[in-house]
Amino acid sequence: YPGNTSSAATDFYEFNNQLYFAANDGVNGKEFWKTDGTTAGTVMVKDIFPGAVSNESKPEFFATYNGYMYFTAATYGNLDREIWKSDGTNAGTSLVMDIYAGLTGSNPFTFNILNNTYLLFCANSNGLGRELWAFNMAGIANEVNAAAESLNLSVFPNPAKDVLNISASESGLTIQLFDINAR
Numbered sequence: 468y469p470g471n472t473s474s475a476a477t478d479f480y481e482f483n484n485q486l487y488f489a490a491n492d493g494v495n496g497k498e499f500w501k502t503d504g505t506t507a508g509t510v511m512v513k514d515i516f517p518g519a520v521s522n523e524s525k526p527e528f529f530a531t532y533n534g535y536m537y538f539t540a541a542t543y544g545n546l547d548r549e550i551w552k553s554d555g556t557n558a559g560t561s562l563v564m565d566i567y568a569g570l571t572g573s574n575p576f577t578f579n580i581l582n583n584t585y586l587l588f589c590a591n592s593n594g595l596g597r598e599l600w601a602f603n604m605a606g607i608a609n610e611v612n613a614a615a616e617s618l619n620l621s622v623f624p625n626p627a628k629d630v631l632n633i634s635a636s637e638s639g640l641t642i643q644l645f646d647i648n649a650r
Contacts, residue, residue: 468493476500480529482536483555487512489526496523499540501555512553513560515540526551530578530586532604537563537586539575547572550588566600567592575600 468474468491475497476490484503491497495514502509515524524540531537535552542549542562547570553560566573573590574597581587586602 478525478527478529480536480538482529482531485555487526487529487536487553487555489524491523497525499524499526499553499560512555513557515551515560516542528576528578528588530580532580532583532586535559537578539578541572543570543572548574550575564602566590580604 470493472493474490474492476488477497478489480487485501486504487499487501489497490500492511495511496516496519498514498516499512500509501512515526516522524542526538526540529536529538535554537550537552539548540551541547549565549567549572550563551560552563566575567590571591573592575588575590577589579587581601584603586604588600589597590600591597592600
């Protein structure tokens with residue numbers, strides 16, 4: 468943040484020999500940045516909450532698993548914090564899951580990796596209060612992508628409110644998920 472104002476850099480996290488952090492450049496609000504320790508190597512990774520200076524994603528609570536950083540960031544204001552992942556690039560930074568759909572957010576925090584398999588954290592869900600969550604991270608992305616390609620899957624509605632429908636048109640398979648626990 469050029470001039471007399473501070474960038475208010477916080478939440479430093481080392482990943483792949485780079486330092487990642489949240490900072491305000493005076494234009495984009497407090498967003499996701501990285502540095503290799505040089506001026507030229509200090510860049511914004513992604514403007515997660517684009518818009519005015521008051522729009523700030525404030526990335527925090529980092530953990531690393533299988534080549535990605537997992538963290539929490541806000542997309543529609545500080546009350547809509549959800550889980551994001553990044554490989555350190557703009558294109559490789561995306562929302563993992565909107566646990567509490569809408570503008571409220573699940574506000575996840577305190578990420579830990581257990582047995583190199585589970586991402587553990589605390590989060591709110593559908594007004595149930597703050598609970599312990601565990602995502603089984605091992606192989607999920609590859610299995611889902613392979614299944615989607617081979618079965619011609621469709622997922623609707625997106626975003627889902629009460630029920631998520633998954634259908635495979637070629638096999639006649641239909642699955643309805645009613646909550647995050649796959650019931």
